[in-house]
Amino acid sequence: MATIARVSVTATGRVVEIPTGLFINNEFVPSVDNQDLIDVYNPATEEKICSVVGASAADVDRAVKAARDAFNTTWGKNVSGFERARLINKLADLIDRDKDELAEIETLNNGKPFKIARDFDIGDTISCLRYYAGWADKIAGQTLEVDKNKWAYTKHEPIGVCGQIIPWNYPINMWSWKVAPALAVGCTIVMKPSEITPLTAQLLSKLIVEAGFPPGVINHVCSVGNVGGAAISAHMGIDKVAFTGSTVTGRKIMESAARSNLKKVTLELGGKSPHLVFESADLEEAAKWVCLGILYNSGQDCSAGSRLYVQDTIHDKFVSLLVQRAKELVIGDGFDEKSGGGPVVSKMQYDKIWSYIESGKADGATVVCGGQKRTSKGYYVDPTIFTNTREDMKIVKDEIFGPVLVVGKFKTEEEAIKLANDTSYGLGAGLHSNDAGQCLRVSNALESGTVWVNQYNLLTNNVPFGGKKQSGIGRELGSYAIEEYTSVKGVHWNYGEKLAWPL
Numbered sequence: 001m002a003t004i005a006r007v008s009v010t011a012t013g014r015v016v017e018i019p020t021g022l023f024i025n026n027e028f029v030p031s032v033d034n035q036d037l038i039d040v041y042n043p044a045t046e047e048k049i050c051s052v053v054g055a056s057a058a059d060v061d062r063a064v065k066a067a068r069d070a071f072n073t074t075w076g077k078n079v080s081g082f083e084r085a086r087l088i089n090k091l092a093d094l095i096d097r098d099k100d101e102l103a104e105i106e107t108l109n110n111g112k113p114f115k116i117a118r119d120f121d122i123g124d125t126i127s128c129l130r131y132y133a134g135w136a137d138k139i140a141g142q143t144l145e146v147d148k149n150k151w152a153y154t155k156h157e158p159i160g161v162c163g164q165i166i167p168w169n170y171p172i173n174m175w176s177w178k179v180a181p182a183l184a185v186g187c188t189i190v191m192k193p194s195e196i197t198p199l200t201a202q203l204l205s206k207l208i209v210e211a212g213f214p215p216g217v218i219n220h221v222c223s224v225g226n227v228g229g230a231a232i233s234a235h236m237g238i239d240k241v242a243f244t245g246s247t248v249t250g251r252k253i254m255e256s257a258a259r260s261n262l263k264k265v266t267l268e269l270g271g272k273s274p275h276l277v278f279e280s281a282d283l284e285e286a287a288k289w290v291c292l293g294i295l296y297n298s299g300q301d302c303s304a305g306s307r308l309y310v311q312d313t314i315h316d317k318f319v320s321l322l323v324q325r326a327k328e329l330v331i332g333d334g335f336d337e338k339s340g341g342g343p344v345v346s347k348m349q350y351d352k353i354w355s356y357i358e359s360g361k362a363d364g365a366t367v368v369c370g371g372q373k374r375t376s377k378g379y380y381v382d383p384t385i386f387t388n389t390r391e392d393m394k395i396v397k398d399e400i401f402g403p404v405l406v407v408g409k410f411k412t413e414e415e416a417i418k419l420a421n422d423t424s425y426g427l428g429a430g431l432h433s434n435d436a437g438q439c440l441r442v443s444n445a446l447e448s449g450t451v452w453v454n455q456y457n458l459l460t461n462n463v464p465f466g467g468k469k470q471s472g473i474g475r476e477l478g479s480y481a482i483e484e485y486t487s488v489k490g491v492h493w494n495y496g497e498k499l500a501w502p503l
């Protein structure tokens, strides 16, 4: 049933009306053939918030048709960059207007602290939309001299209908990373939010209508992954699929794209990002950045700095600073002003993280912070730090996606680089040193799409983000994301040469 859920946010007293239907052609609609609703939970209380309609493959078909019709009529090559910019900016303004309400729902559904949801997740969403609105009227090709009677030019055209599949760790922010560049270029969108955190996308649907986007330009089909996500990856009418999530699922999407219509694929996948602290670093500062790197968003971050390597001469001193800083972070209900971190998103994620913590203990690593379950309700995991780790331990090899840090030692720069690169992933990496030459050498040698020097985890909209190795394909953010949604056409023009015939 497509209806409205009236959701009370107990902490603020606000009642938010959330449409529960699929959003296709600017309307909220029920599924054509799926009666099973998706239940959505609050990870701080473990209670159900509401249920939303789950899309079937037939619903994805409907959304693709809506997106194709819009691409061929009201959007795509039929709307100017100026108009696209106007609408994207208008949407940014509406999100800004409603940021408190949106942040409350993000906190309720994802668990992250309200202030962080509002000022970072939603603040960055607004600036991401505005950044790409700026691009919309500046997308241009090249003119190329060929010879005296010929020239050529390139046209940067929208690739077409884009399927976008996003995860639950940054529901609204990952939405903006996908939607903003696609809209700027002129693509239309079939977006599948995570079934775990669909609520802010449901609210954004209302703002899309209010902003004045033509029907079919952005469609939201919340669905479980192996139904709606699989249908998007395999769809013959989708020209490109953009995905953020696990490497396992990314691989399936790529296979499915190859087996269907060879749609273009961009993947932003997992990581086990290394963080290096050299003896010359400002240790007080480095300890804060290392904490931010692993504890921000309760460690549910694809580029979380989850493997720390510290030079042996400062190891013990640094670990003690780190533990002090980690213990200062208050983990609690996202609506409590004091909370700097909330619960993890779901029972499944909670169980996964705890099974890794138990495996670390069983393998003989030393817990120097956290590592004990709470007895109260909510999927809370306190910052957990292991020392005395070995490279073959599961906690050192696997992406845990929680606030769990493993600490190792190195003697030399060469050893630090070798340890850092000894992974199948290559998303993020950080290093702290006061030796500029060392910063340059090490950042050049690190095999990752992003390197942070004397900081960690901070991103800006104009700098690309994405992975090497099994952390992904393609780039998000910056001008690079524009390219991912663009199809380049070369037009060859003859204005005088006669063809000598026969050849």
Ligand SMILES: NC(=O)C1=CN([C@@H]2O[C@H](COP(=O)(O)OP(=O)(O)OC[C@H]3O[C@@H](n4cnc5c(N)ncnc54)[C@H](O)[C@@H]3O)[C@@H](O)[C@H]2O)C=CC1
Pocket (backbone or CB within 6 Å): 165, 166, 167, 168, 169, 192, 193, 194, 195, 223, 224, 225, 226, 228, 229, 230, 233, 244, 245, 246, 247, 249, 250, 252, 253, 268, 269, 270, 271, 301, 302, 349, 352, 399, 400, 401
């Ligand atoms: N790189 C990142 O930002 C993220 C990484 N992860 C990693 O993945 C682990 C498992 O979390 P999940 O939520 O299960 O990740 P997932 O990769 O399965 O889910 C992410 C998105 O993919 C969709 N999906 C699932 N199966 C699909 C399929 N067969 N075809 C197309 N789409 C599909 C989901 O519905 C969701 O929208 C986490 O513990 C974490 O290690 C999870 C979320 C985000």
Ligand code: BAL
Pocket (backbone or CB within 6 Å): 169, 170, 174, 244, 300, 301, 302, 303
């Ligand atoms: N930290 C950027 C995006 C992600 O975690 O998925």
